[in-house]
Amino acid sequence: MKYCFRIGLYKQGLLHDLSKYSPTEFLVGCRYYQGTRSPNNAEREDIGVSTSWLHHKGRNKHHFEHWVDYSIDGEHVIMGAQMPRKYVAEMVVDRISASRNYLGDAYDDSQPLDYFLKSKEKLWFIHPQTKKELEALLRILNDHGEEKLLHYIKYRYLKGETRKIKY
Template identity: 55%
Template sequence: MKWLEHLKTITAHKIMVMRHCFAVGLYKQGLLHDLSKYSWTEFSMGAKYYQGNRSPNDAEREDKGYTSSWLHHKGRNKHHLEYWVDYNVDRSDTKHLLVGCKMPKEYVIEMFCDRVAACKIYNKENYYEKQPLDYYMNGRSRRLLHPDSAKLLEKYLNMLARKGEAYTFRYIHNYEVIPLRRKKLAKYLPFLKYLFPYGEDY
């Protein structure tokens, strides 16, 4: 049954992303990740176009010319770069009507976790740690990423490819997520910024 296989796939993916998010310290985002996939709009199309080795969004897009599931999904999940696409405020730039806005760092990190998990789920035993980087470099969506967000994501993907998952997750936790927490706490407890410097935004 395709609906059951789809349910297994999205649940396995969600659990894996949750583990990755927990490893880097993004607990709330790990728990809330991709919950919209269980809505009828997304789940029904995912089950209908279930492939097993790639996203059903691709199959729906090829069949209909668009994907209703993805249009629903991208507007509800901030870890997708497409969520941050908006009209260009630079009216003199007539070539780029729509542009990618700079993503908050925590969502770039969640996007990284999502991409790693997706490669693991779809490639299973054929997964290797450079694969998320290869997939990203061969994809079209990176053209829409804000340059700063792209640079940060590529930093994580290259680190994963060169130094492995354990090192990369530990780095993100210690040098990205913990400073983010301190920065947020400093809004309510200003003295913290003098005790625990949290660095600059990317």
């Protein structure tokens, strides 16, 4: 919520991840809570699927998995649809928050990008433009820090500007 407010996404900040309070997600979170990683991974390891994650990503548009659909292009079976910028921005600040929560004092501004780069090549189902924007924003965080990233998102990215910002 704090980060969404800082970039001007007030409604998204208030509504962010409310599905986590549904029984489908909350009870899994309680059962598999570890404090250092997502309980969804522990559920996935235990039963082979994360019912909590399937519920969550279907209701929260800031996850690129929400935007996977059947293709009608004749080339792909499924594909990623391009995400609106407001949801890409929310995804970026969500990644920062998750990294801060899971890493605690060990967090630094390089970790959200490092986490993304570990799986980048496997993310064939994310729209190419969404992947490009996500990586570019995480690189701003990595190279210039949180304050400059948030400023860029609020005053350039969410206003549709695509030229590079110079710091």
